[in-house]
Amino acid sequence: MASITFENVTKRFGDTVAVDDVSFEIRDNAFFCLFGPPLSGKSTILKLILGLEQPDEGEILIDGRPVSHVNPARRNVAMVFQNLALFPHMTALDNVCFPLVERRIAKEEIDAKVCDVSEKLHIGHILHKTPAQLSGGERQRVAIARALVRDPVAYLMDDPISALDARLREQTRVELRRIQQELGKTLVYVTHDQEEAMSVADMMAVFKDGKICQTGTPDTLYQRPNSTYVAGMLGAPAMNVLPMNMADMLGALAGPNGSKHFGVRPENLRITKGSDAMISEVEPLGGSTTVHITAGDVALTSTMLGQPQFEAGTQIGLAVNSGQTLFFDGAGNTLAAAQ
Ligand SMILES: Nc1ncnc2c1ncn2[C@@H]1O[C@H](COP(=O)(O)OP(=O)(O)OP(=O)(O)O)[C@@H](O)[C@H]1O
Numbered sequence: 001m002a003s004i005t006f007e008n009v010t011k012r013f014g015d016t017v018a019v020d021d022v023s024f025e026i027r028d029n030a031f032f033c034l035f036g037p038p039l040s041g042k043s044t045i046l047k048l049i050l051g052l053e054q055p056d057e058g059e060i061l062i063d064g065r066p067v068s069h070v071n072p073a074r075r076n077v078a079m080v081f082q083n084l085a086l087f088p089h090m091t092a093l094d095n096v097c098f099p100l101v102e103r104r105i106a107k108e109e110i111d112a113k114v115c116d117v118s119e120k121l122h123i124g125h126i127l128h129k130t131p132a133q134l135s136g137g138e139r140q141r142v143a144i145a146r147a148l149v150r151d152p153v154a155y156l157m158d159d160p161i162s163a164l165d166a167r168l169r170e171q172t173r174v175e176l177r178r179i180q181q182e183l184g185k186t187l188v189y190v191t192h193d194q195e196e197a198m199s200v201a202d203m204m205a206v207f208k209d210g211k212i213c214q215t216g217t218p219d220t221l222y223q224r225p226n227s228t229y230v231a232g233m234l235g236a237p238a239m240n241v242l243p244m245n246m247a248d249m250l251g252a253l254a255g256p257n258g259s260k261h262f263g264v265r266p267e268n269l270r271i272t273k274g275s276d277a278m279i280s281e282v283e284p285l286g287g288s289t290t291v292h293i294t295a296g297d298v299a300l301t302s303t304m305l306g307q308p309q310f311e312a313g314t315q316i317g318l319a320v321n322s323g324q325t326l327f328f329d330g331a332g333n334t335l336a337a338a339q
Contacts, residue, residue, distance in 0.1 A: 002028060002062050002063045002077075002153035002154045002186050003025065003026060003027050003028045003061075003062070003064065003186070004025070004026040004049060004060070004061070004062055004154060004186065004188065005024075005025045005026070005060070005061040005064075006022050006023055006024050006025075006045075006048075006058065006060055007023055007058050007059045007060075007061070008021050008022070008023055008057065008058040008059075009021070009022050009023070009048065009055045009057065009058035009060060010022075010055060010056050010057040010058055011041075011044055011048060011053060011054075011055050011056055012056050017210050018041050018044040018210055019041045019044050019045060019048065019055075019210050020041070020209070020210035020211045021057075021058070021211070022041075022045070022058075022210070022211065022212055023212075024205055024212060024215055026186060026188060026203070027186075027203075028063075028186055029184055029185065029186055030186055030187075030202045030203055031177065031180050031181075031189065031200055031201055031202045031203075032186070032187065032188050032189065032201065032202065032203050032204065033189050033190075033191060033196075033197040033200065033201035033203075033204040033205070034046075034188065034189070034190045034191075034204075034205055034207060035190075035191055035192070035194065035197040035201075035204050035205065035206050035207065035233070036192065036206060036207030036208060037192060037207075037208070038192065040207040040208055040209060040210065041207055041209075041210040041211075042158075042190040042192075042207055043082065043158050043190060044210075045188075045190075046156045046158055046188060046190060048060055049062075049075075049077060049154075049156055049188065050075065050077055050079050050156060051067065051070065051071060051072035051075050052072060054068060055068060062075060062077075062154070063153070075153075076153050077152050077153060077154045077155070077156055078099075078147040078148075078150045078154075078155050078156070079147065079155075079156040079157070079158070080140075080143050080144050080146075080147045080155070080156070080158060080160045081143070081158055082158040082159050082162075084131075084139055084140060084142075084143040085143070086131045086139060086142060086143055086146075087131075088130065088131050088132060089130070090130065090131075091127065091128055091129060091130055092123065092126055092127045092128070092129055092130070092131070092134065092138075092142045093114065093127035093128065095142055095143075095146055096114055096117065096118070096123075096127070096142060096145045096146045096149055097110055097114060097149070098146065099146060099149060100113065100114075100149055100150070110149075113149045114127075114145075114149060117145045117148045117149050118145065120148070120175065120179055121141045121144060121145050121148075121172075121175070122141070123138065123141050123142060123145055126138050126142075136163035136164070137161075137163055137164040137165065137168055140160055140161055140162075140163050140164060141172070143160065144157070144160055144176070148179065148183075152185070153185070153186070154185060154186040154187070154188065155180075155185060155186070155187045155188070156187075156188045156189075157176075157187065157188070157190065158190045159190050159191055159192065160176075160189075161173060161176075161196075162193070169196070173196055173199060173200050174199075176189075176200065177199075177200045189201070194233060194234050194235070194236065195236065197218065198218040198222065198234065199218075201217075201218050202217065203215065203216065203217055204216070204217075204218055204221060206221065206229075206230050206233055206234075208229060213226070213227060213229055214226045214227070214230045218234075221234055222234050222235060224326075224334070225239075225326070225334060226333065226334050227328070227332050227333050227334060228241050228261065228263065228328050229332060231263050231326065235265060235266075237266050237290055237301040237303065238266075238301075239263045239264065239265050239266070239326075240263065240264045240265075240266065240300045240301065241261050241262075241263045242261060242262055242263070242264070242298060242300070243260070243261060243298070244260060244261065244262060246262075246295065246298065247262055249276050249295070249318065250264070250269075250318050250319060250320045251319045251320060253325065255325075255327030255335060255336070256327060256335045256336050258329045258330075258335060259327040259328065259329065259335055260328060260329055260330040261327070261328045261332075262325050262326065263325065263326040263327075263328060264320050264324065264325055264326075265324065266290070266301045266302050266303040267302075267303050267304070268320055268321040268324035268325075269300060269302040269318060269319075269320060269321075270302065270318070270319045270320070270321065271291065271293075271302055271304075271310070271316050271317070271318065272316065272317040272318065272319050273316070273317055274315070274316055274317020274318070275315040275316075275317065276316070276317050276318060277293050277294060277295035277300070277315075277316050277317070277318050278293065278294055278295075278313065278314065278315055278316065279291055279292070279293055279310050279311065279312050279313065279314045279316060280292045280293060280294050280299075280312060281312055282310045282311065282312060284307050286307075287305065287306070288303055288304065288306070289303065289304055289305075289306065289307055289308060289310070290302075290303050291303070291304070291310055293316070293318070295318070300318070302318075
């Protein structure tokens with residue numbers, strides 16, 4: 001069990017500032033997601049916690065103790081790497097057992113742990129195969145199993161299920177969430193998939209260019225993003241960010257002084273009778289429908305449950321659900337939400 005704290009940590013690689021004056025606290029037992037686009041510094045944060053990289057500035061604390069000078073083995077955190085790092089000449093079973101054999105754990109205890117983890121991750125039937133004989137998704141689950149058999153203070157996972165197909169990814173993320181709660185251990189989880197982050201995380205941090213833009217629960221970040229960047233990173237389709245001269249047309253309240261744009265989630269944009277806008281495309285998705293709309297040269301999206309009968313080319317009016325508007329200044333920072 002461990003809390004993990006970053007205090008003004010900076011990490012550079014030559015001219016590249018991979019992690020730029022980052023501070024955050026991960027509480028004990030949290031499922032904490034680092035979420036952001038490629039090259040925004042997420043993997044480097046994990047390597048700093050693991051001890052594979054050293055900060056140039058700042059301090060990292062595990063359970064309140066500075067660890068910058070503690071070697072990786074003594075930090076006792078388990079990592080699932082993006083490239084998985086499985087031993088190619090060993091079977092899946094030997095890969096999973098490896099951290100326990102290395103620690104000279106008794107055979108009966110190893111057998112019990114492997115059996116337990118194999119059941120949780122549904123890999124019992126592939127344990128005799130080598131990594132080359134496994135699919136990408138199977139390899140990922142073996143790598144996760146190898147981390148889970150240990151008894152570390154925290155787990156670090158770098159995009160561990162990205163190679164799985166969509167259905168298996170959904171199942172595995174639900175299992176990972178359940179396993180993390182069962183184990184009662186801190187899990188720091190890197191993903192670039194917003195749906196995955198929002199579905200598993202207790203808390204998440206949104207990254208851009210080595211900096212954290214906002215930290216909070218998935219719900220807070222979705223409902224009260226502090227910028228157009230965070231608003232745009234969470235939610236699919238993305239939030240409509242519109243110029244203030246369209247506020248009247250949509251019946252949105254006037255924003256605070258300095259408002260340059262206002263934001264409306266697609267589920268809060270309603271189609272009404274009128275002729276201000278036009279439906280450009282209708283995307284039926286089974287349980288919901290996404291309607292693509294144009295108003296002058298501005299493109300908008302509206303989502304609704306079910307399969308309402310709309311047709312491309314139809315003239316429409318638009319309205320916003322009351323209290324569901326955010327206002328942004330010229331730099332894209334959130335000013336306030338409409339009451
Ligand atoms: N060992 C290294 N040597 C030089 N540059 C590095 C090294 N590791 C990372 N970087 C650079 O640091 C920046 C952050 O990389 P990092 O891998 O942490 O991002 P990321 O958000 O995890 O990306 P991805 O989602 O693609 O894995 C990038 O510009 C990357 O090229």
